[in-house]
Amino acid sequence: MPNGGSDCCGTCWFNTANEGDPDYRKGPPPDEVRCTIRSLEIETPFWTYCANHPHHNPARVEVPIGPVYVTDGYPYTRRVLEQSPDTEEIRAGLLDLLGHMEEVPNAEYPTPTELDEEVIKQLMEFREKRAAPTLRTIIHFDPLAAPDGDNPFGQNRVTTVALAVEALVCIEGDSALDEVETALRCGLSRDAVTPDVSGGILSRIRQWWLRKQANPDDQAEDPMAAIRYHAVLGLKHCGSDRARILLREATNDPHPEVAMLARRVLTTKEADT
Numbered sequence: 166m167p168n169g170g171s172d173c174c175g176t177c178w179f180n181t182a183n184e185g186d187p188d189y190r191k192g193p194p195p196d197e198v199r200c201t202i203r204s205l206e207i208e209t210p211f212w213t214y215c216a217n218h219p220h221h222n223p224a225r226v227e228v229p230i231g232p233v234y235v236t237d238g239y240p241y242t243r244r245v246l247e248q249s250p251d252t253e254e255i256r257a258g259l260l261d262l263l264g265h266m267e268e269v270p271n272a273e274y275p276t277p278t279e280l281d282e283e284v285i286k287q288l289m290e291f292r293e294k295r296a297a298p299t300l301r302t303i304i305h306f307d308p309l310a311a312p313d314g315d316n317p318f319g320q321n322r323v324t325t326v327a328l329a330v331e332a333l334v335c336i337e338g339d340s341a342l343d344e345v346e347t348a349l350r351c352g353l354s355r356d357a358v359t360p361d362v363s364g365g366i367l368s369r370i371r372q373w374w375l376r377k378q379a380n381p382d383d384q385a386e387d388p389m390a391a392i393r394y395h396a397v398l399g400l401k402h403c404g405s406d407r408a409r410i411l412l413r414e415a416t417n418d419p420h421p422e423v424a425m426l427a428r429r430v431l432t433t434k435e436a437d438t
């Protein structure tokens with residue numbers, strides 16, 4: 166199996182060569198391999214991926230979930246090969262999946278192409294306004310919620326919450342700045358003196374963070390940085406003075422990548438005015 170991940174078309178039940186089985190075909194491959202749900206010819210099945218693969222989608226949802234990705238070089242990163250089509254049926258399917266997301270994640274095969282995250286990213290790409298109320302719910306998930314039972318891959322909801330923040334701001338712009346402001350404080354010790362306007366999430370994060378920050382200089386101990394990072398990404402879509410103030414504050418973020426991103430976004434905004 167190639168090292169790009171076993172969640173590839175080669176092992177997908179939507180690959181015509183596999184005739185509906187979640188395994189790869191033994192014997193010579195057919196002349197043409199196609200994805201049955203995307204009307205797409207797959208040239209390199211063992212290096213091509215999407216979130217509809219059975220590793221991510223055991224319910225066998227047939228609505229295309231996000232783009233198709235390919236890995237075509239080392240290191241084994243995934244780049245978009247084919248964007249998702251955009252139809253009302255697909256949007257409705259993604260909204261349905263979004264509405265069924267639960268705070269406790271599944272113990273899913275860990276790759277850059279996980280189902281819930283691809284749903285949120287695609288709705289963000291579509292600027293789908295109907296997603297906003299559910300994104301607000303997801304923002305209040307406990308980022309550290311873990312799958313029941315064994316959690317061999319150490320999964321939690323940090324990335325899901327981070328993407329939900331970015332998607333909400335991308336869709337609503339300055340109307341989502343309250344949520345951005347809350348997200349920009351996730352995991353920071355100054356939360357301890359800042360009013361919690363988050364409906365409780367900050368209190369939960371704060372409790373955890375204050376336990377963990379015995380070594381505040383250890384960046385590896387800053388899991389909430391991903392939420393702050395995506396909140397800064399979301400600020401690209403805001404044009405108000407308040408957004409600029411938040412960006413300036415974020416340039417002082419203790420995580421160097423968050424601070425650097427905030428400086429880049431701020432510089433771009435100032436060059437545009």
Ligand code: SF4
Pocket residue numbers: 172173174175177178179180199200201202203207213214215216217218233
């Ligand atoms: S594109 Fe996705 S759904 Fe289609 S065969 Fe490949 S992994 Fe399966």
